[in-house]
Amino acid sequence: MDFLVRVDASRAYGLPEDERIALIERERERGLELMAENVIRHFWRVPGTHANVGIWSAPDADTLEEALTSLPIHPYADIEVTALATHPMSRMREAAA
Amino acid sequence: MDFLVRVDASRAYGLPEDERIALIERERERGLELMAENVIRHFWRVPGTHANVGIWSAPDADTLEEALTSLPIHPYADIEVTALATHPMSRMREAAA
Amino acid sequence: MDFLVRVDASRAYGLPEDERIALIERERERGLELMAENVIRHFWRVPGTHANVGIWSAPDADTLEEALTSLPIHPYADIEVTALATHPMSRMREAAA
Amino acid sequence: MDFLVRVDASRAYGLPEDERIALIERERERGLELMAENVIRHFWRVPGTHANVGIWSAPDADTLEEALTSLPIHPYADIEVTALATHPMSRMREAAA
Amino acid sequence: MDFLVRVDASRAYGLPEDERIALIERERERGLELMAENVIRHFWRVPGTHANVGIWSAPDADTLEEALTSLPIHPYADIEVTALATHPMSRMREAAA
Amino acid sequence: MDFLVRVDASRAYGLPEDERIALIERERERGLELMAENVIRHFWRVPGTHANVGIWSAPDADTLEEALTSLPIHPYADIEVTALATHPMSRMREAAA
Amino acid sequence: MDFLVRVDASRAYGLPEDERIALIERERERGLELMAENVIRHFWRVPGTHANVGIWSAPDADTLEEALTSLPIHPYADIEVTALATHPMSRMREAAA
Amino acid sequence: MDFLVRVDASRAYGLPEDERIALIERERERGLELMAENVIRHFWRVPGTHANVGIWSAPDADTLEEALTSLPIHPYADIEVTALATHPMSRMREAAA
Amino acid sequence: MDFLVRVDASRAYGLPEDERIALIERERERGLELMAENVIRHFWRVPGTHANVGIWSAPDADTLEEALTSLPIHPYADIEVTALATHPMSRMREAAA
Amino acid sequence: MDFLVRVDASRAYGLPEDERIALIERERERGLELMAENVIRHFWRVPGTHANVGIWSAPDADTLEEALTSLPIHPYADIEVTALATHPMSRMREAAA
Numbered sequence: 001m002d003f004l005v006r007v008d009a010s011r012a013y014g015l016p017e018d019e020r021i022a023l024i025e026r027e028r029e030r031g032l033e034l035m036a037e038n039v040i041r042h043f044w045r046v047p048g049t050h051a052n053v054g055i056w057s058a059p060d061a062d063t064l065e066e067a068l069t070s071l072p073i074h075p076y077a078d079i080e081v082t083a084l085a086t087h088p089m090s091r092m093r094e095a096a097a
Numbered sequence: 098m099d100f101l102v103r104v105d106a107s108r109a110y111g112l113p114e115d116e117r118i119a120l121i122e123r124e125r126e127r128g129l130e131l132m133a134e135n136v137i138r139h140f141w142r143v144p145g146t147h148a149n150v151g152i153w154s155a156p157d158a159d160t161l162e163e164a165l166t167s168l169p170i171h172p173y174a175d176i177e178v179t180a181l182a183t184h185p186m187s188r189m190r191e192a193a194a
Numbered sequence: 195m196d197f198l199v200r201v202d203a204s205r206a207y208g209l210p211e212d213e214r215i216a217l218i219e220r221e222r223e224r225g226l227e228l229m230a231e232n233v234i235r236h237f238w239r240v241p242g243t244h245a246n247v248g249i250w251s252a253p254d255a256d257t258l259e260e261a262l263t264s265l266p267i268h269p270y271a272d273i274e275v276t277a278l279a280t281h282p283m284s285r286m287r288e289a290a291a
Numbered sequence: 292m293d294f295l296v297r298v299d300a301s302r303a304y305g306l307p308e309d310e311r312i313a314l315i316e317r318e319r320e321r322g323l324e325l326m327a328e329n330v331i332r333h334f335w336r337v338p339g340t341h342a343n344v345g346i347w348s349a350p351d352a353d354t355l356e357e358a359l360t361s362l363p364i365h366p367y368a369d370i371e372v373t374a375l376a377t378h379p380m381s382r383m384r385e386a387a388a
Numbered sequence: 389m390d391f392l393v394r395v396d397a398s399r400a401y402g403l404p405e406d407e408r409i410a411l412i413e414r415e416r417e418r419g420l421e422l423m424a425e426n427v428i429r430h431f432w433r434v435p436g437t438h439a440n441v442g443i444w445s446a447p448d449a450d451t452l453e454e455a456l457t458s459l460p461i462h463p464y465a466d467i468e469v470t471a472l473a474t475h476p477m478s479r480m481r482e483a484a485a
Numbered sequence: 486m487d488f489l490v491r492v493d494a495s496r497a498y499g500l501p502e503d504e505r506i507a508l509i510e511r512e513r514e515r516g517l518e519l520m521a522e523n524v525i526r527h528f529w530r531v532p533g534t535h536a537n538v539g540i541w542s543a544p545d546a547d548t549l550e551e552a553l554t555s556l557p558i559h560p561y562a563d564i565e566v567t568a569l570a571t572h573p574m575s576r577m578r579e580a581a582a
Numbered sequence: 583m584d585f586l587v588r589v590d591a592s593r594a595y596g597l598p599e600d601e602r603i604a605l606i607e608r609e610r611e612r613g614l615e616l617m618a619e620n621v622i623r624h625f626w627r628v629p630g631t632h633a634n635v636g637i638w639s640a641p642d643a644d645t646l647e648e649a650l651t652s653l654p655i656h657p658y659a660d661i662e663v664t665a666l667a668t669h670p671m672s673r674m675r676e677a678a679a
Numbered sequence: 680m681d682f683l684v685r686v687d688a689s690r691a692y693g694l695p696e697d698e699r700i701a702l703i704e705r706e707r708e709r710g711l712e713l714m715a716e717n718v719i720r721h722f723w724r725v726p727g728t729h730a731n732v733g734i735w736s737a738p739d740a741d742t743l744e745e746a747l748t749s750l751p752i753h754p755y756a757d758i759e760v761t762a763l764a765t766h767p768m769s770r771m772r773e774a775a776a
Numbered sequence: 777m778d779f780l781v782r783v784d785a786s787r788a789y790g791l792p793e794d795e796r797i798a799l800i801e802r803e804r805e806r807g808l809e810l811m812a813e814n815v816i817r818h819f820w821r822v823p824g825t826h827a828n829v830g831i832w833s834a835p836d837a838d839t840l841e842e843a844l845t846s847l848p849i850h851p852y853a854d855i856e857v858t859a860l861a862t863h864p865m866s867r868m869r870e871a872a873a
Numbered sequence: 874m875d876f877l878v879r880v881d882a883s884r885a886y887g888l889p890e891d892e893r894i895a896l897i898e899r900e901r902e903r904g905l906e907l908m909a910e911n912v913i914r915h916f917w918r919v920p921g922t923h924a925n926v927g928i929w930s931a932p933d934a935d936t937l938e939e940a941l942t943s944l945p946i947h948p949y950a951d952i953e954v955t956a957l958a959t960h961p962m963s964r965m966r967e968a969a970a
Contacts, residue, residue: 001157002626003180004635005242011207013884013948031671032678042624042637044584044666047934048878048941048952052669053586055624055637060098060157061241065182068242075207079242083100083180084626085162087634089613096614099238101247102630108595110302110366128283129290139236139249141196141278144352145296145359145370149281150198152236152249158629165630172595176630181238184246186225193226195292195351197374199436205401254292254351255435259376262436269401273436277294277374279356293432295392295441304496304560322477323484333430333443335390335472338546339490339553339564343475344392346430346443375432378440380419387420389486389545391568393824399789448486448545449823453570456824463789467824471488471568473550487820489780489829498690498754516865517872527818527831529778529860532740533684533747533758537863538780540818540831569820572828574807581808583874583933585956587727593692642874642933643726647958650727657692661727665876665956667938680777680836681917682859683877683926710962711969721915721928723875723957731960732877734915734928739777739836744861762779762859763917764841766925768904775905781921787886837920844921851886855921 001057002041002084003064008051012076026072039067055084098154099138100161101179105148109173123169136164152181195251196235197258198276202245206270220266233261249278292348293332293375294355299342303367317363330358346375389445390429391452392470396439400464414460427455443472486542487526488549489567493536497561511557524552540569583639584623585646586664590633594658608654621649637666680736681720682743683761687730691755705751718746734763777833778817779840780858784827788852802848815843831860874930875914876937877955881924885949899945912940928957 009027012020034040034056042055058064061083068079106124109117131137131153139152155161158180165176203221206214228234228250236249252258255277262273300318303311325331325347333346349355352374359370397415400408422428422444430443446452449471456467494512497505519525519541527540543549546568553564591609594602616622616638624637640646643665650661688706691699713719713735721734737743740762747758785803788796810816810832818831834840837859844855882900885893907913907929915928931937934956941952 001159003241004626007242010951028671028674032675035671035675043669043672044586045669045938047665047667047876047938047954048880048947048950049954053664053666061180061182062098064180065239065241074242077242078204081180081241081243082635083158083161083178083629084635085158085629087625087627089610089617090625092610093614093617100629101238104630107369125283125286129287132283132287140281140284141198142281142356144277144279144294144356144372145298145365145368146372150276150278162627162629171630174630175592178629178631179247180241181247182241184237184239186222186229187237189222190226190229195353197435201436255374255376256292258374259433259435268436271436272398275374275435275437277352277355277372279352295432301563319477319480323481326477326481334475334478335392336475336550338471338473338488338550338566339492339559339562340566344470344472373441374435375441376435378431378433380416380423381431383416384420384423389547391823395824449568449570450486452568453821453823462824465824466786469568469823469825471546471549471566473546489820495757513865513868517869520865520869528863528866529780530744530863532682532744532760532859532861533686533753533756534760538858538860567829568823569829570823572819572821574804574811575819577804578808578811583935585726589727643956643958644874646956647724647726656727659727660689663726663728663956665934665937665954667934680838683917707962707965711966714962714966722960722963723877724960726956726958732955732957740859740861741777743859760859761926762837762840762857762920763926764837764920766916766918768901768908769916771901772905772908779920783921841918841920850921853921854883857920857922 001059003056003058004053004082004084005056005064005068006046006051006053006080007071007073008049008078009073009076010050011078012073013050015076023072023076030071034067034070098156099181100153100155101150101181102153102161102165103143103148103150103177104168104170105146105175106170106173107147108175109170110147112173120169120173127168131164131167195253196278197250197252198247198278199250199258199262200240200245200247200274201265201267202243202272203267203270204244205272206267207244209270217266217270224265228261228264292350294347294349295344295373295375296347296355296359297337297342297344297371298362298364299340299369300364300367301341302369303364304341306367314363314367321362325358325361389447390472391444391446392441392472393444393452393456394434394439394441394468395459395461396437396466397461397464398438399466400461401438403464411460411464418459422455422458486544487569488541488543489538489569490541490549490553491531491536491538491565492556492558493534493563494558494561495535496563497558498535500561508557508561515556519552519555583641584666585638585640586635586666587638587646587650588628588633588635588662589653589655590631590660591655591658592632593660594655595632597658605654605658612653616649616652680738681763682735682737683732683763684735684743684747685725685730685732685759686750686752687728687757688752688755689729690757691752692729694755702751702755709750713746713749777835778860779832779834780829780860781832781840781844782822782827782829782856783847783849784825784854785849785852786826787854788849789826791852799848799852806847810843810846874932875957876929876931877926877957878929878937878941879919879924879926879953880944880946881922881951882946882949883923884951885946886923888949896945896949903944907940907943 039056040054041057044053046053136153137151138154141150143150233250234248235251238247240247330347331345332348335344337344347355427444428442429445432441434441524541525539526542529538531538621638622636623639626635628635718735719733720736723732725732815832816830817833820829822829832840885896912929913927914930917926919926
């Protein structure tokens with residue numbers, strides 16, 4: 001099941017700089033793991049902001065929650081999750097393909 | 098998987114009265130079916146409004162989408178869906194029970 | 195009487211980590227008591243956030259207020275309460291059952 | 292139990308004038324009944340708007356819902372309900388009195 | 389003249405605990421005085437929040453402002469004021485009584 | 486007592502053109518009367534919008550409500566009223582003058 | 583360049599039913615063409631709503647505008663476009679791959 | 680003096696199609712005149728929407744209001760105007776140039 | 777040219793008390809100067825808040841910006857500016873006078 | 874490709890004054906470089922606020938992101954980016970010119 005996930009890390013910019021840099025490094029390591037596990041399938045930065053937008057895939061909300069709380073940035077993040085359903089057009093396209 | 102679903106049917110009140118009454122009747126029939134199938138597990142009216150709030154259960158968003166689009170009120174409804182994850186406290190309670 | 199209650203504890207993440215962990219521990223103890231007393235009847239985590247959504251049951255708002263202010267997290271929480279009325283469909287279902 | 296209730300009837304101003312005037316007349320009759328039954332305890336007009344603000348009293352949300360749906364304006368109204376708890380200062384005042 | 393006044397004291401919860409407790413004590417003393425002077429005519433707690441909702445009465449906004457700025461919590465409070473007009477139904481009820 | 490009043494007449498632009506023009510003409514006549522009575526003390530158009538912003542003066546909200554409901558545009562208007570208190574600086578200026 | 587595009591077609595549900603069904607059919611034909619041209623790269627339905635969320639790809643906003651205004655639903659749609667930048671983590675992942 | 684002006688013409692899409700097309704034609708004629716007079720200095724379409732964003736220049740708000748109300752689309756438009764001041768950096772750049 | 781200006785100084789209440797009192801004193805001195813120069817033509821306090829609402833007059837936004845940034849409170853203030861155009865009714869009134 | 878960019882630096886006003894002044898100086902140096910490179914094509918201050926509004930030009934969102942993250946103020950800024958498409962009227966004007 002797919003989820004549109006927006007993670008805003010603005011609050012982390014209230015941390016002392018060295019702490020924040022170390023946090024972002026750990027965050028990237030964990031993010032790359034989630035990408036390798038295909039939990040994060042698509043990932044972008046919203047230009048100019050401290051937020052990313054991604055398409056996350058998980059069998060259900062519990063598994064998604066585990067992935068999100070595993071992010072080092074989680075305590076400082078404001079996260080919005082939108083559940084996504086398959087669109088009829090995507091089905092039609094797959095059927096045609 | 099559980100979803101918090103708010104269905105606001107205010108726009109249906111723009112229909113001619115007889116049409117609206119017939120629509121609400123068909124809506125209740127379908128709603129009772131969904132309750133019987135345990136898709137709608139809990140269901141309330143937000144006092145004074147034309148909105149209900151419910152806990153819907155479906156394996157994933159696709160199945161939820163099917164249930165929601167099967168509602169006769171769907172064309173006139175403004176629906177908000179929030180995916181819900183199991184809370185650690187609920188797990189602790191079940192383990193204790 | 196049922197209430198839809200959303201408790202957002204983001205502000206607690208401004209506390210020193212050890213203080214926050216101890217606070218959450220006490221919060222869970224109190225939460226489990228409220229579950230045992232059937233004041234908290236259903237409880238979920240909104241994935242990725244520091245918020246939970248629950249169905250709380252209390253004879254009236256005064257009793258609900260007592261339960262909510264008894265939460266250790268209360269000084270740091272942003273809480274939204276929506277009063278819930280029984281939906282006609284739930285009555286129809288009970289009558290049919 | 293007290294509720295702060297805001298009823299906005301702007302949508303009724305989309306009705307033909309004669310229909311609207313008749314509707315408001317029936318609305319006032321019903322409102323006076325609810326005042327007589329002490330369901331509506333305090334009632335004001337928000338200046339310049341088509342909205343009123345009132346303190347409604349009902350044992351629970353179900354009874355409040357019955358009162359609100361009995362309003363002729365209900366199909367055209369946008370209603371917001373806030374549950375109210377007794378404030379500690381009100382208790383202190385009563386105790387002192 | 390009546391005013392609907394919502395006072396949110398969430399920001400006071402950023403103060404050291406002992407300071408906050410002393411502040412709330414002084415706040416209650418001042419509040420009881422305003423109740424005794426019938427400036428605060430009705431007063432409730434919004435369940436779960438650090439906010440109260442009240443019906444304040446003052447000849448005009450200047451007098452209301454004096455009362456509100458006399459609250460010890462004022463520097464930490466977010467206050468919303470809605471002017472209230474007498475509703476035609478209240479006049480009809482008084483005339484009938 | 487002064488009030489900041491914003492009157493948005495966008496909804497009147499849903500009327501047939503001739504009806505709307507006649508309505509605006511009657512609205513201007515009434516507005517000029519209220520200006521002559523010093524109820525409307527200052528009046529501006531928010532550029533590009535169908536809204537005006539004004540400083541209205543009335544002894545209390547009831548009198549303001551009478552003035553506002555006397556506007557021909559009232560059934561089609563969305564009106565926001567903010568009560569205004571005298572600012573300490575205005576008092577200092579008057580004292581100095 | 584990628585864009586997150588949300589298309590809400592609620593307003594189309596004000597059309598007569600047959601007109602709306604024909605419109606949605608033409609909309610799907612056009613949508614499948616855009617998918618075939620890889621302009622629409624990912625596409626989902628937001629469960630319960632009349633809105634879809636998609637990842638659209640276009641060299642610039644002008645080309646995106648052409649694609650969006652070519653949608654038969656465009657006159658009745660409320661569309662939100664968010665420009666997306668490549669995330670550093672996606673670059674790191676591609677470099678590692 | 681510069682103004683950031685957003686003109687949203689969504690409401691014009693409620694008109695019969697032929698009326699709307701004629702309106703947009705007249706709107707473009709008037710717009711080109713305003714461009715020629717350097718009242719509209721920069722002009723863009725917000726992709727996917729029925730809104731444009733522009734930098735308008737006028738000696739004051741009265742002159743801007745005249746230009747905006749001269750737009751044929753004005754009765755159906757929702758317009759937001761933000762006054763703009765010269766930025767210190769623009770002054771520094773001009774001084775350097 | 778007139779501007780509706782709302783200045784909210786809530787953030788200044790995060791300063792140590794003595795610093796804040798000194799700041800407000802300097803703010804009042806500067807405010808009285810601006811009143812004397814007829815830059816601030818009307819000035820009110822929004823009851824209960826740390827905000828004022830005023831009618832400021834300046835030939836253009838640049839001059840207004842200078843006046844606003846000259847306020848000692850400016851670093852801690854959230855300021856909203858609405859450009860105001862002369863209303864046709866005000867012109868009609870002046871012509872009649 | 875053009876972007877409407879709003880940069881709000883209010884959070885930087887939480888820094889110690891000397892740090893903030895040094896930061897703004899570096900910010901202006903970088904800003905002038907971006908102006909010289911025609912990345913920032915137009916730039917204004919929103920009067921009274923700590924925000925600027927500008928028209929930025931970049932081949933795509935990635936290049937824009939690089940420019941925005943190069944701003945010294947970036948860690949303390951809240952930035953909104955709106956992609957802009959060429960308006961048909963601008964094309965008509967260029968064709969006519």
